[in-house]
Amino acid sequence: MTAAYPLTWLYAPGDRPHVVAKALTSGADIVVVDLEDAVDPDRKAYARAATADLLGELPPIPVHVRVNALDTPWAAPDIAAVARAPGLCALRLPKITSPAEVVRIAERAVPPGLPLYALLESALGVEHAYAVASAHPSLRGIALGEADLRADLGVRDDAGLDWSRSRVIVAARAAGLPPPAQSVHPDVRDLAGLATSCAHGRALGFLGRAAIHPRQLAVIERAFLPTEAEIEHAETILKAATTQQGAQALPDGCFVDAAVVTAAQRTLSLARRR
Template identity: 35%
Template sequence: MTFLMGPALLFCPADRPERFHKAAQRSDAVILDLEDAVAPADKKRARGAILAQLGTKGEVPELEPSRTIIRVNPAGTEDFEKDLHCLAHTPYRTVMLAKAEDPSQLARLEGYNVIALCETAAGVLNAPAIAAAPNVVALMWGAEDLLASLGGTSSRDGSGRYRDVALHARSTVLLAARAHGKEAVDSVYVDIPDLSGLAAEAADAVASGFGSKACIHPTQVAVIRAAYAPTEAEVAAANQLLAAARASGSGVFQHEGKMVDGPVLRHAEATLRRAAGQVPPNAL
């Protein structure tokens, strides 16, 4: 199964089945979370909620497998094994592995498309090897779990800017994913009311090369989609640049006073793909 990842991926606690379909309808893909969003005492009920909605008719239709991700608990835990047993009885074949730290962990997920969540020091340092695993289709990074693994207290400073170590992890995961032709997913923005801050961070994710951004509240979806949708002026400029390239017939030329070569043209092509809602070359 090919998983077509849209720009806004919305987390939904797996023990809240009344939210499943609303989350799916309001986002490009829904992440049913069996890990951090569910209290340990409620994980069994969460797995049961995923199974209970399968094949139900009428008010609660089955979630679309190509737009559904299941975040499972870390490999090596008892809950991970129970999560896999649950998934075996579902049509869902795209999973997000929490706290991925080593490529050997991916062997237990053979047959699944895996979004490896690098959110510990070991996971970030091993991101290139994890990205190389054949069943990994994307890497995502997580800021708060990363800082917790380091013994820190917050991923951001008083101004709201990511601390240097978090920025380093973000870049490392992006580079590892793209170097292996895999998708890259930017971390969530936890300050839900701060939509302007989210807009700025999502715009940076687009410009940096992240194919999508995860979010934790439906109000964040529109902001992320807007960041990934080029403006009419950007589309017009991209079309004009590509037309000029065709007319030039040269590898390097000047356009509106600026030097243009292959990488600049690929930027323009990426803008037009986003405008058309097409999946980028490295997508799943």
């Protein structure tokens, strides 16, 4: 069963079944089997077949499959091979630029209602973020693909992506979707940099992060879990909300209303993972 607030999404290449098997026991909340960027063209068919075989049985944790981009010759065979598999939880659709692409996949999905996630990896995709996020009830989330987006925009440093990040976070919320997970940190050895980047992403409004190596998982989880001080503050807010109705101010000056209570409840839900 998917965690109420999944924090870690571990990518594993579909043409390396032994790596996928290790990912399933890594402690990640969700494993994303990748048929796209991580697989060379001459191994696409093997990756597809191996993934379909893997998903013939229920895995120990939720598995998503990132299929190839919809304008490639591999996308349709990918979807046909895995969509009916009993072990598949969701399809991740890369390089989405319009709501029509989501609707097309959703309306042809077998079984109907198969959960979909859209990855926005270009300026056009970001411009259409809300339209994509609200395109179809089968769409359960959106996220950025920052490597492609960085190349498309010609961004020279990480701060150049912050506007796009905020745009996608706002679009998800406006469409009633969960907060997006942050895009991968590509240097698997730079755990200090990963922690710093996660802290920035959390401040922007991301919840959780995609990873490309198991060693990144613990850093990501720590970064997005509430601190002891945050837990204590949330408990104080909820206690105050149950003893007095309406908006009020706590002794430390914090103003408590319905929105603050909702945030405190989410904090304590996340804290239960500790």
